[in-house]
Each structure stands twice: as C-alpha cells, then as structure tokens.
Amino acid sequence: MDALQYLENFLQSLVxxxxxxxxxxxxxxxxxxxxxxxxxxxxxxxxxxMLGMYFAYFCFAWFGTYAFFGGLWxxxxxxxxxxxxxxxxxxxxxxLLINAVTGRRGNKLEAQGHYAQLVLTLGVALVLQNGxxxxxxxxxxxxxNELSYSAWEWGPVVGDRVSVFVNQAQTISALLALVVVIGFxxxxxxxxxxxxxxxxxxxxxxxxxxxxxxxxxxxxxxGFGVGITAIGGxxxxxxxxxxxxxxxxxVIIMYAGVVLGGLGSIRxxxxxxxxxxxxxxVSAIILPNQLQNTVIFICFLIIILFxxxxxxxxxxxxx
Amino acid sequence: xxxxxxxxxxxxxxxxxxxxxxxxxxxxxxxxxxxxVPVWAVMGLSWNLFSGxxxxxxxxxxxxxxxxxxxxxxxxxxxxxxxxLTIMLAxxxxxxxxxxxxxxxxxxxxxxxxxxxLAYPLALLYxxxxxxxxxxxxPMKREMPVLYMQFENPVAYIALALALLLxxxxxxxxxxxSRFGMSLLAIKxxxxxxxxxxxxxxxxxxxxxxxxxxLAGAAGGFYAVVLLVVTPLAVFGMLVSAQALIxxxxxxxxTLWGPVLGAFILVPLSELLYxxxxxxxxxxxxxxxxxxxxxVILFAPEGILWKVRSILKPGQFRMLGSxxxxxxxxxxxxxxxxxxxxxxxxxxxxxxxxxxxxxxxxTDQLSFAVKSGELLGIIGPNGAGKTTLFNLLNGxxxxxxxxxxxxxxxxxxxxxxxxxxxxxxxxxQVAKPFTHLSVLDNVVIGAYVHTRSKExxxxxxxxxxxxVGLENQCDLPGANLTNKELRLMELARALASLPKLILVDxxxxxxxxxxxxxxxLVLEKVRKLGITIVIIEHSMQAMVKLVDRFIVxxxxxLLAEGRPEEIVKNPQVIEAYLGKKWLEND
Numbered sequence: 001m002d003a004l005q006y007l008e009n010f011l012q013s014l015v016x017x018x019x020x021x022x023x024x025x026x027x028x029x030x031x032x033x034x035x036x037x038x039x040x041x042x043x044x045x046x047x048x049x050m051l052g053m054y055f056a057y058f059c060f061a062w063f064g065t066y067a068f069f070g071g072l073w074x075x076x077x078x079x080x081x082x083x084x085x086x087x088x089x090x091x092x093x094x095x096l097l098i099n100a101v102t103g104r105r106g107n108k109l110e111a112q113g114h115y116a117q118l119v120l121t122l123g124v125a126l127v128l129q130n131g132x133x134x135x136x137x138x139x140x141x142x143x144x145n146e147l148s149y150s151a152w153e154w155g156p157v158v159g160d161r162v163s164v165f166v167n168q169a170q171t172i173s174a175l176l177a178l179v180v181v182i183g184f185x186x187x188x189x190x191x192x193x194x195x196x197x198x199x200x201x202x203x204x205x206x207x208x209x210x211x212x213x214x215x216x217x218x219x220x221x222x223g224f225g226v227g228i229t230a231i232g233g234x235x236x237x238x239x240x241x242x243x244x245x246x247x248x249x250x251v252i253i254m255y256a257g258v259v260l261g262g263l264g265s266i267r268x269x270x271x272x273x274x275x276x277x278x279x280x281x282v283s284a285i286i287l288p289n290q291l292q293n294t295v296i297f298i299c300f301l302i303i304i305l306f307x308x309x310x311x312x313x314x315x316x317x318x319x
Numbered sequence: 320x321x322x323x324x325x326x327x328x329x330x331x332x333x334x335x336x337x338x339x340x341x342x343x344x345x346x347x348x349x350x351x352x353x354x355x356v357p358v359w360a361v362m363g364l365s366w367n368l369f370s371g372x373x374x375x376x377x378x379x380x381x382x383x384x385x386x387x388x389x390x391x392x393x394x395x396x397x398x399x400x401x402x403x404l405t406i407m408l409a410x411x412x413x414x415x416x417x418x419x420x421x422x423x424x425x426x427x428x429x430x431x432x433x434x435x436x437l438a439y440p441l442a443l444l445y446x447x448x449x450x451x452x453x454x455x456x457x458p459m460k461r462e463m464p465v466l467y468m469q470f471e472n473p474v475a476y477i478a479l480a481l482a483l484l485l486x487x488x489x490x491x492x493x494x495x496x497s498r499f500g501m502s503l504l505a506i507k508x509x510x511x512x513x514x515x516x517x518x519x520x521x522x523x524x525x526x527x528x529x530x531x532x533x534l535a536g537a538a539g540g541f542y543a544v545v546l547l548v549v550t551p552l553a554v555f556g557m558l559v560s561a562q563a564l565i566x567x568x569x570x571x572x573x574t575l576w577g578p579v580l581g582a583f584i585l586v587p588l589s590e591l592l593y594x595x596x597x598x599x600x601x602x603x604x605x606x607x608x609x610x611x612x613x614x615v616i617l618f619a620p621e622g623i624l625w626k627v628r629s630i631l632k633p634g635q636f637r638m639l640g641s642x643x644x645x646x647x648x649x650x651x652x653x654x655x656x657x658x659x660x661x662x663x664x665x666x667x668x669x670x671x672x673x674x675x676x677x678x679x680x681x682t683d684q685l686s687f688a689v690k691s692g693e694l695l696g697i698i699g700p701n702g703a704g705k706t707t708l709f710n711l712l713n714g715x716x717x718x719x720x721x722x723x724x725x726x727x728x729x730x731x732x733x734x735x736x737x738x739x740x741x742x743x744x745x746x747x748q749v750a751k752p753f754t755h756l757s758v759l760d761n762v763v764i765g766a767y768v769h770t771r772s773k774e775x776x777x778x779x780x781x782x783x784x785x786x787v788g789l790e791n792q793c794d795l796p797g798a799n800l801t802n803k804e805l806r807l808m809e810l811a812r813a814l815a816s817l818p819k820l821i822l823v824d825x826x827x828x829x830x831x832x833x834x835x836x837x838x839x840l841v842l843e844k845v846r847k848l849g850i851t852i853v854i855i856e857h858s859m860q861a862m863v864k865l866v867d868r869f870i871v872x873x874x875x876x877l878l879a880e881g882r883p884e885e886i887v888k889n890p891q892v893i894e895a896y897l898g899k900k901w902l903e904n905d
Contacts (some may be wrong), residue, residue, distance in 0.1 A: 041430045095775025099615055115376050118433055119568060120616045122378070124563060126609030138601060244602070248557050252441060255434055290449035297442035304435050305423050 004234050008162045013281040015164050016155075021277020022174035023235050027250070028273035029181050029258035029266055030229030036264035037221035040102050043121035045229055045254055047128035047255025051089065052082035053143075053237040053246070060143050075143045076172055079234025080180075087227030096220040099125065099186025102218060125163055125247065130228070132244030140241035147172065148238055156165040173235035184224070185266050197221055201264075229254070249293055253280075256300035262310030272310065326492035326575060334485050341477040343791065348594070350473040354545055356586045357477075357484035361538040362579025363468075363566030364487040369531035370564070371573040372500060373524055374507030375428070379436030381559035382420065382443055383413040383532040387539030388554040389447065395467070402468040405588075406540040413536015414529045421528040425521055428510070435579045444555035455549045468544045476545055483541060484579070488533050491575055494530070497572070498767060503527055504573075504639050504766045505753055512751035515713055517739035517816045519766030535563070558605060565612045571624030573639065580623060585611055639755045657819050657849035662692040666820060666851050667712070667743075672721030674704075674711060674875075682709040682718070683875040689820065694842070694852045696862045696883075699872035700895070705855045706748055709822045712853075713745045714738040725820070740768050744813035745822035748855075752797030752806040758808050759784065759793045765812035777816075783814040785840050792891040803834045810841065813833070814850075821845065823854040827861055839865055871895075 021078060031045045055080040101116040147169040155163025165231075188194035199207040200217035208214050236242075257276045261268025283295045303310070327386060327491040335384050341353055362384060370377045387409035394400040394408070460467035470476060494500055502523040505513035514520045543549050553559075569585060571577025589604040596603050619626035674682040681704045689695050699705055710716045712723065714735040723730045730738055744765070753761050759780060765777035784790060789806040792800065800808060804827050813821050823842070827835050839861060846852055854864050862869075862883070869886040871879040873895045886892055 024532040032786070042433065097613065097617070114429055116616050116620055118376055118378075118430070119564065119612055123611075123613035126558070126561060126605045127613070128609075130605030132607065133602035134600045136605075162496075162799075202580065231451070249441070252438055259431075287475050288449055290445055294442045294445040294449070297438040297445075301423075301435055304431055305426055308427060308431050 002270070004264055008164070009285050010282070011164045012164070013285055014278060015166055016170070017095055017278030017281030018274065019167065019170040019174040019277070020047050020239075020281060021274035022177040023232050023239075023273075024253060024257055024277045025270035025273030026177035026235070027229045027254050028261065028264050028269035028276075029184065030225045030227070030232065031254045032225075032258045032264055032266060032269035033184075033221055033228065035226035035258070036266075037197050038102050039119045039201075040098070040222075042119070042222075042225070043118060043146065043251065044052035044125035044128060044247075044250035045226065046249070047125045047227045048090065048226035048247075049233035049236075049254075050129065050132060050242070050244060050247045052079070052233030053242050054132070054244075055082040055085050055230065056118055056234040057136075057141055057143050072145060072147055075145055075169075075238040076176060076235070078143075079173070079231055079237065082234035083180075083231040084274070085227075085229040086230035087223040091123065091219050091223040094219045098217065098222060099219070113141065125154035125251075129244050129247055134246055138243055139152055140243045142239075143237045144266055145169070155195045169238050173238065175264065177235060179230065180228065181266070181270050182269040184228060193220070252293075252297055253298060256296050256303070259300065259304050259308065260310055265310075323492055323496050325495075327489065329576075330485055330492070332486045333488075334481055338478065339483055341474050341481075347473055350477065351545075352587050352590050353472065353789070354476045354480050355590070356582055357480035357537050357544075358542050358545065358776055359562060359566060359586050360484050360579045361487045361534055362563040364484075364491055364851075365531045365534035365538065365584050366563035367493055367567040367573065367578045368494065368534065369527045371577075372495065372503035372507065373527055373568050375524070375605065376433045376564070377436045377528075377531075378433055378557075378560050378564070379420070379439045380531070380563045381440035381555050381557070381850075383417050383535035384539035384542070384559050384563075384670060385443060385447075385551070385554035386416055387413050387536035388543040388549045389452065389455065389539075390455055390536075391540040391543040392549040393452070395457050396455060396565075401466045402540065402544045403466070404863075406544070409540030410533045411538040413539065414533030417532020417535070418525060418529045421525050421533075427522050440555045440560060441557070444551045447551040447555065453550060457543065457547045480541065480545070483537060483650055488575065490534070491531065495575065498773075499523065499526065501760065501764060504756065507573075508639075508753040508755060509751045510883045511715065512747070512753065513764065514735040515715070515739060515745055515747075515751075516765045516812055517736050517744075519734075519736045521734070533869035542714075558608070561612075562608060565608050568622055569615050569618065569812070571622035572714060574622070574624050577622050577624045587633075615805055634750060652844075652848070653783050654779060654787045655786065655814055655817060655848050655850075657817075662690075662849070664691050665689070666691040667853075668714075669708075670722045672711060672718045672723060674707060674716065674718050674858065682711065685721070685872075685875065685877055687870055687877060687880060689851060689853055691819075691851055692846075692849060693867045694846050694865060695856065696866035696869045697853060697855045697872060698857070698859060698862065698869060699878070704875035705872060705873040706824060707875070709745060709824055709855065710820055712738075713743055736768070736866050739816055740877070742817070742819035744816045744818035744820070745823065746806065746809040746813055746824055748824040748828070750802075751810055752800065752805055752808060754796065754798035756812075757794050757799055758789055758797065758800070758804075761797050761808055762811045762815045766815035768816045779817065780815045783811040786844055787811045787815060788837075802829050803838070806830075807841065810845070811895050814845065818850060820851040820853065823852060825857065827856055835861055859887075 028051055034040055034042045037238065059078045059081070060075055082162060097120060101113045101120055150164040150168045152168060153163055154166055185308065188197065196212045197217050199210065199212055201212045204214050253276055257273035258269050259272070260275055261270070261272030279290050279299060280296055284292055287295060343462070344350055344353065354712065366377060366380050369375070375893055390407045390412055391402055394405040395402065420439055424432060427435055449462045460469055463471060489783050502518050505516070505518055506523065510520055539554060566581030566585060567578040570579065570581030586610065589607045592607065593604050615622060630809055633736070665688045670686050672682055672685045673680070685708070698703055699706065711718055712731055714730060717731065725743060728741065753764065762780040762783055763776050766776040770776040770779060784793060787810050789804065789807050789811060797808065810823070810826065827838055830838060842852065842865065854866070866883060869881060869883055870877065871886060871892050878895055879889050879892050882899065
C-alpha cells in the first residue's frame with residue numbers, strides 16, 4: 001500500500017469514527033445525566049440501549065410494511081420513538097427499584113448507597129439481558145434497510161484517487177444524534193424543568209427546601225438518561241446486527257466516553273463518546289477487528305487511572 | 320485463637336457432612352452440581368475476602384478465574400502438564416495477576432474502582448478470542464486418569480472441590496481474625512482514618528486482592544478440569560464476576576459462611592431450573608441471579624446471615640471485629656510516655672509551604688517550627704487554612720512548594736501511615752470513628768503501627784483508653800458515642816500509636832463548659848507524658864490558659880506568632896481575627 005492508500009484508509013476511518021462516535025456520544029449523554037443528577041452509576045445502561053434496539057426492531061417488523069414515512073425513513077423515526085418508550089420503562093423502574101437506594105434513602109446506607117446502587121443496577125442488567133434472551137431470542141437481528149448499504153462519495157479529496165465513502169444511514173443517524181443532544185442540552189439549560197434537575201443535582205437538600213420535588217427530579221433524570229441512550233441504541237440498530245447480550249460491551253464504551261469527558265458533563269460526554277468512536281475506527285486500521293473493543297477498554301483503564309476527572313468536563317464533578 | 324479454633328471445628332464438621340452426603344447421592348447430575356457448588360462457593364469467598372472485608376467492590380474477579388481456567392486448559396493441551404501442578408500454577412498466576420491489577424487500580428476509590436475492575440476481564444475476553452481460543456477442550460487421558468484428574472468416580476471430584484472450599488474457608492477464618500481482618504475493616508469503615516491511624520492501607524489492600532485472586536485462580540483452574548471445556552465467555556464473562564459478588568452479598572457480606580450459603584442456595588436453584596426450563600428460557604440462570612441480588616439489596620442489604628442475626632437479636636447494633644478483649648485495663652499509662660531528652664528543640668519544621676486548590680491559596684509561604692514538648696495553638700478565622708495545614712502535616716495532601724521536616728526527616732514523599740509511624744498522630748475536625756467497631760477496637764487499630772502482637776496492641780490501647788477516661792465505654796460501637804466521647808476516643812486512637820507529636824483538630828468544638836474542662840485536663844495529662852501537641856481551635860478563651868505559644872493564620876499565611884499574652888494584645892490579630900467581638904468579651 002502506498003501513502004495515498006493509507007491516507008484514504010485513515011480518512012475513511014476518521015469519517016466512520018465520527019459518525020459512530022456521534023451515536024456513542026448520544027448514549028454517553030444519557031449515562032452522564034443519570035450520574036450528573038443522581039450521582040448513580042447505572043450498570044444497566046447498556047441493557048436500556050438494547051431495549052431501544054429491540055423496540056426499533058419489533059416496531060419495524062410489525063409496522064414496517066404500513067409505514068407512511070416510506071420504508072427508508074421509518075427506522076430513524078422508530079429510533080426516536082424508542083426514547084419516550086424506554087423513558088417510561090426507566091421511570092417505572094426508578095419508582096419500583098432504584099428509588100429505594102438513591103437520593104435521601106441512599107444516603108442512609110453505607111457509602112451513601114453507592115454499593116447498593118451498583119449492585120442493584122447490576123441485578124437489573126442481568127435480568128434485562130437474560131430476560132431479553134427469553135423474549136427476543138438469541139440470534140442476532142438488525143433493522144437494516146437500503147440506506148445502511150448506500151454511501152455518498154466524497155471526493156476525490158486529494159489527487160484524483162483518494163475519496164471517502166460516507167454511509168448514508170450512519171450519516172442520518174449521526175445528525176439525528178446531534179440534534180437530540182443539542183435539544184436536550186437546551187432543555188437542561190433553559191427550561192424550568194432543566195433548572196430543577198440541575199438544582200437537584202447541585203444540592204438535593206437545598207433543592208428540597210426550595211420546593212423542588214427531588215424524588216421526581218431523580219425519576220425524570222433516570223427516565224431521560226435511559227431514554228436518550230435508547231435513542232442511541234435505536235440509531236445503532238440500523239447499522240449492525242445485535243443480540244440481547246450486546247449491552248455489556250457497550251456499557252464499557254459508554255463509560256469510557258463519559259469518563260473521558262468528565263463524569264456529569266453533557267458536553268464532555270458527547271465529545272468523549274465522539275472520541276471513543278474515532279479511536280475505535282481508526283485503531284481498526286492497524287489492529288484486528290476483535291481487538292477494537294480491547295483497545296477501548298485499555299484506553300478506558302488508562303484514562304480512569306491517570307486522569308479520572310476527564311478532559312472535556314466542566315468543573316462540576318465529584319466521584 | 321479460640322474463635323479460629325471454633326471456626327475450624329465448624330469447617331471440619333461441614334466437610335464431613337458434605338462428604339457423607341456425596342457418598343449417599345447416586346444421581347450423577349446431582350453429583351455434578353455437588354462438584355460445582357463448592358467451586359462457586361470458593362469464588363464467593365474469594366470475592367468476599369477482598370471486597371467483603373475492604374468495601375472496595377470488584378466487578379472483575381472473572382479476570383483471575385479465567386486466567387486460572389485457561390492456564391490449566393492450555394498447559395494440558397500444549398505441554399501435557401497435569402492439573403495437579405497447573406492448578407497450583409493457576410493459584411500463583413491468579414494471585415500475581417490480582418497484584419498487578421491492584422497496583423494501578425488502587426489509585427481509585429468508590430465508583431471509579433468498580434468501573435475499572437469491570438474492564439480487566441472484558442479486555443481479556445476479547446484478547447483470548449483474538450488469540451483463537453474460542454473453545455479449548457481438555458484432551459482425554461485414558462492411560463493416566465488420576466494424574467490428569469480424570470476420575471471415573473464423580474465423588475472424587477467432589478472431594479477435591481470440597482478440599483478447595485475447606486482450604487478457602489480456613490484461610491478466610493485465620494485472616495479475618497488477624498490484623499489483616501481488622502485492618503481491612505478499618506479501611507472499609509473509613510479509609511482516611513485508617514491511613515492516618517498508621518494502617519498501611521495500600522499494603523493491606525494489595526495483600527487482600529492477591530490472596531483473593533489466588534483463590535479465584537484456583538477455582539478457575541479446577542473449573543476447567545471439571546467442565547473439560549473453556550470458552551472466553553464462560554470464564555471471563557460478566558456473569559462470572561457477577562456470580563462471585565452475588566453469592567457473597569446474598570449470603571452475607573464480610574462473614575465466613577455467607578458466600579458459602581449464597582452459593583449453596585443459588586447454584587443448585589439455578590442449575591435445576593436451567594435443566595428443566597433451558598429449552599424455553601435459555602437465560603433463566605442470569606434472571607435468577609439478577610432477581611436474587613435485587614431482592615437482597617432491597618430487603619437484606621448485607622445479606623441473609625446479617626438479616627437473620629438482626630431478626631434473632633432485634634435492636635442490637637451490628638458489630639464487626641472482635642480481636643481485642645478488655646482484660647488489660649491495669650495497663651500503665653507511662654507506656655505512652657515520650658523521652659524528654661530533646662525537650663525544647665525543634666521537632667517539626669515547616670519552611671515556605673504553599674498549597675493552592677484551583678484559584679484558592681489555602682496555604683501561602685507558611686513557615687514556622689514546633690518545639691519538642693510544647694503545646695502550640697493554631698488559631699485563625701474560618702478558611703484561614705488551619706485544617707489544610709494539618710492535612711499537609713500528616714500527608715493527606717502534598718504541598719505545591721516548600722519543605723516539611725520532622726526530627727530532621729523530610730515528610731514530603733511519605734504516605735500518611737508512614738508519617739504516623741514516624742510519630743505524628745492526628746484527630747479530625749469532623750470525627751472519623753470506625754462506626755461498627757467497639758471503642759476498644761477503634762483504639763487497638765491505632766496501636767497496630769508500633770506493635771507486633773495482639774496482646775501488645777491491646778495493652779497500648781488499654782493504656783490510651785485509661786488515660787482519656789473511656790474505660791466504661793470500651794464495648795460501645797463507635798457509632799453510638801456522644802460528641803465528647805468521640806473526641807476522647809479519637810485522642811486515644813492517636814495516643815495508642817505512641818506519637819511524639821499529636822495534631823488535635825478543634826477538639827473543643829461543640830462541648831459544654833464542663834466537658835471542655837474535662838478535655839483540657841486530658842490534654843494536660845497528654846502533655847505531661849512529654850508528647851508535643853499542636854492544637855487548632857476556635858475557642859480562644861480556653862486556649863489562652865492552655866497553650867505555651869500561638870500561631871495565628873490568615874488566608875493561609877502566618878499573621879503573628881508569640882506567647883498568648885502577646886497575641887491577645889497584638890493589634891494585627893485583633894483586627895484580622897478577633898475583631899470587636901473579642902474586645903467586647905474581654
């Protein structure tokens with residue numbers, strides 16, 4: 001291979017990485033909201049992503065033929081719809097289980113309930129992924145359509161040989177991811193709801209004295225968090241096959257992104273997820289496919305060991 | 320030792336009953352379950368020995384288990400090595416890999432530690448897949464079955480699994496009743512307080528994870544022999560780490576029998592249901608484990624054993640640890656005395672020390688010296704940098720600039736436990752008791768740093784308790800003390816480490832006048848032992864009578880220094896700190 005070939009491979013991976021990274025970034029934002037507002041590490045986040053994927057898959061299988069949006073756009077619409085659907089699951093789960101070990105109830109437990117939260121969400125993850133095996137089956141499925149196999153050609157960029165192919169489904173997904181993240185960031189910054197969520201995150205006790213229903217704020221934050229990650233899952237579903245166990249590998253990808261960006265920061269989480277996507281795709285140029293995830297895990301370890309406060313976050317972060 | 324002996328009796332009886340049961344059961348499927356259950360019980364004990372006692376949650380024990388399993392399988396496939404040898408190797412490799420994981424990962428605490436631990440087995444999982452070990456089957460050795468642990472009689476496997484379990488139980492019992500157990504409990508209850516009391520927290524955590532990893536490696540190695548096939552997902556997968564954690568937490572965290580109980584309930588339950596419903600419900604095991612751990616967190620957060628105990632003895636506070644006994648209250652307070660030979664010479668010197676947190680200069684070019692045997696008071700308004708100074712002196716934080724020396728030795732690169740061992744002890748502004756340990760055990764932990772034997776530690780602790788006058792509160796848990804008792808207990812814990820210098824942080828805060836008088840008398844007694852005292856305080860009035868000399872801090876810098884009567888009249892001090900209020904009070 002000559003230098004131009006390398007350049008083309010690199011550009012190709014960079015573009016693919018940015019597109020994948022935008023979807024990872026979206027999922028990371030979901031995870032970081034839960035941590036930012038509730039100070040809870042949600043181990044089951046990958047399983048909520050998986051729920052989003054299967055939501056898109058089953059809706060597509062059942063209603064795909066009647067789609068009024070046209071078959072091409074329907075999967076993306078379903079991915080967005082996975083958000084509210086999984087939001088409801090999250091709110092319900094928070095009320096039934098998570099609430100028992102978080103917030104002021106958690107503060108009464110050992111280590112502010114951190115261990116109880118970790119272990120409880122681990123239990124939720126086990127139930128969801130294995131229950132998923134029962135409900136959804138173990139064979140990999142996908143929500144692929146024509147767009148997943150079509151690409152725009154960009155170029156020639158350098159000379160007349162180097163051009164980059166941009167996958168259409170991934171591009172649309174990445175743009176949607178960006179829109180959702182910006183929309184949510186505006187909701188958090190501008191709206192009354194966002195302010196009450198941030199107040200509950202900043203100082204739960206003071207928020208209670210100011211008349212904010214912190215339990216409700218936590219419930220909403222958990223719902224938003226898992227819902228947003230589920231949208232990311234729905235967008236990924238039109239990209240590659242998946243099965244019920246997929247959550248475990250993505251939970252590390254998400255945490256890698258979130259820790260890279262600094263736990264609790266929306267902007268940081270998105271940039272973190274974006275970087276992880278790029279890292280994953282670019283590393284594939286020199287490493288075998290099976291080691292892509294190992295690279296991410298090792299990067300995650302390096303970041304968490306040497307710079308646990310992350311790179312892109314704002315000042316508000318506590319472990 | 321009697322409690323270890325009692326444990327050993329129980330362990331022996333348990334082994335005997337289990338063996339008899341194994342001989343009575345004829346069904347080969349049940350025999351297989353009876354082989355697997357002890358293996359998982361060992362994994363539960365392995366997790367418990369580290370996470371249960373230290374409080375650092377590991378989601379990564381699959382890493383050590385998987386390395387053990389692959390080591391045994393690959394050694395047999397590639398070099399024909401027999402499992403008797405390779406399981407021992409697996410034990411060593413499990414321990415070594417755990418040590419290597421611990422060294423970098425113990426920089427982290429809480430959430431971050433748990434997350435980091437998750438990444439190790441998953442990274443290994445993909446590496447082993449990439450290496451092409453998707454499925455390693457152990458070859459059958461018909462010529463030498465016993466050498467290769469391929470027995471015809473399934474009871475032989477049970478005997479081996481049981482032997483492994485009994486060994487794990489024995490190790491746990493011995494360790495939990497030793498200084499190891501107490502030190503880890505102290506780390507679990509308050510890592511900072513443990514470190515300041517002279518416990519080398521890093522050392523004990525490394526020991527714990529190494530032994531824990533060794534047990535997991537052995538369990539993994541034996542697992543390979545029993546199942547004959549090793550796949551990355553089966554040994555490095557999330558479920559392996561989760562099972563280890565779930566069995567320990569389900570049965571009872573930080574107990575000897577909890578992990579065994581957890582494995583003995585959950586493994587047969589999930590195996591039997593799996594055998595029955597696997598066709599319709601392939602993930603049923605994972606669902607059972609998930610539901611079990613959710614139920615435990617919601618209804619019995621410390622596990623079944625602790626729940627049963629709280630039902631049998633309602634209202635009783637959950638006490639941990641039990642090494643010390645209150646037999647030695649004849650102890651002589653002079654044990655704690657410091658030689659007076661160097662009195663009046665510089666014992667501690669702070670030279671040009673600065674420390675900033677972001678934009679806040681907490682300590683600014685601070686220089687002063689403490690003379691041996693004196694009682695130095697440090698005063699200053701809120702935010703003057705008093706507690707930061709103590710944190711610098713005992714090594715919790717390191718200065719950006721400057722030099723701190725104690726008896727001519729630099730403290731700059733020393734960890735808090737080393738500084739404690741050199742002779743600087745401290746108390747905390749917000750008291751840090753080990754809540755689930757008795758007052759005596761709290762103080763015994765302080766005594767570890769300069770003692771070898773349990774008896775010696777107990778003697779030093781008793782002397783310290785007697786000096787502060789807490790003889791009658793010895794048995795109370797740290798969580799049930801009044802403010803005054805808490806502060807006396809912290810003082811005793813500091814004294815038990817035989818310090819030359821004690822840093823006392825706002826020990827009079829919130830005490831009523833009588834209690835304050837009592838505290839001043841105790842401090843006077845401490846001073847008579849020849850121990851140098853540096854005390855931070857707000858209450859100027861009480862301090863004026865007590866101290867030899869004052870240092871006044873303002874915005875992290877030295878404002879004034881001198882004898883109490885000079886400081887009281889110093890116009891700068893009155894302006895910056897005392898203000899009108901002091902003049903009115905006077």
